[in-house]
Amino acid sequence: MAAKTNMQLIQEYEALIPYIESLAKLEPGVWVTPLEPGKWSLKDLLCHLMLWDKYFYEAAFVSIREGRPLTSQHLNFNEFNANAVRYAETVSVQEAISQFILYRRKITSYAASLSDEALEQTYKDGDGKAFSIRKHLRGFLPHDKHHKKQIERFLKTLQAVKADS
Template sequence: MAAKTNEQLVLEFHSFIPYVQSIQHLEDALWEAPVKPGKWSLKEMLCHIMRWDQYFYEEAFAKVKAGQPLTAKHLNFNEFNAKAIEYAQTVTLQEIIRQLIEYRSKMIDDMTGITDAEFLTTYPDGDGKPFSYRGHLRGFIPHDKHHKKQIQQYIQSAALT
């Protein structure tokens, strides 16, 4: 398979928004139950994705746009994810979806209409590691796909019971 263009990557990253909108009307019980024993609920999973988008938007994307040094750092994933799950208990599903669409849309807007050179430009993050829009998407699109697959399997198995 040929390498994806920058525009294709942005479209793929964007596609998570209509996907979430397409499932937002599932029954509340489906949103609250773990997708498998010992796993997160759909609501928690979406909150996890939203919080990563929020983090990278605020600590990297917004900084690039403002011409400021990036503050994104390599975080302890387990700690970050645990805080996202705690946050999920304090807000409604509708609020999580609203925030996910807001942060993902802001990221898309920042990457839309820029040159390929700007898309590939690397900036040192808070740890001095290189950050680029392309690199970010190449890391997070598979992350989206992983969770989307879990969500689809869960919805299919719920429909069979």
């Protein structure tokens, strides 16, 4: 479902917070188990989401708020994601959850403080491409949904394994 208003869009973007919070009760071993063979763990995935939020918050949102040029640019996804996995090794599950919530809330509270015109205003990013907060939020919702589906499949698989044992 495409968000109709900017406020609905912001609320949809923020909706991943309670979902991630609900995962805090999972056993520690679950957090470091690959979602599928050869794939990331839940903690890796959470750090991946958090670091994208942190990157765009610092390189775009803060720049917009302070009236500075945006430094966000197209990054090498494989390199960024590999860094997220390395980062996941340095933090606890609780730290990863807290950091995800912190950056997701920074983005949504800043976006919610803006007028519709400001949310839709276009800026040039570090690559000279058009960037707007609304487009960014809309563009990342499918990314969130993709990863949430991965998590849900993983948790269903775990439940099935538990039921069999």
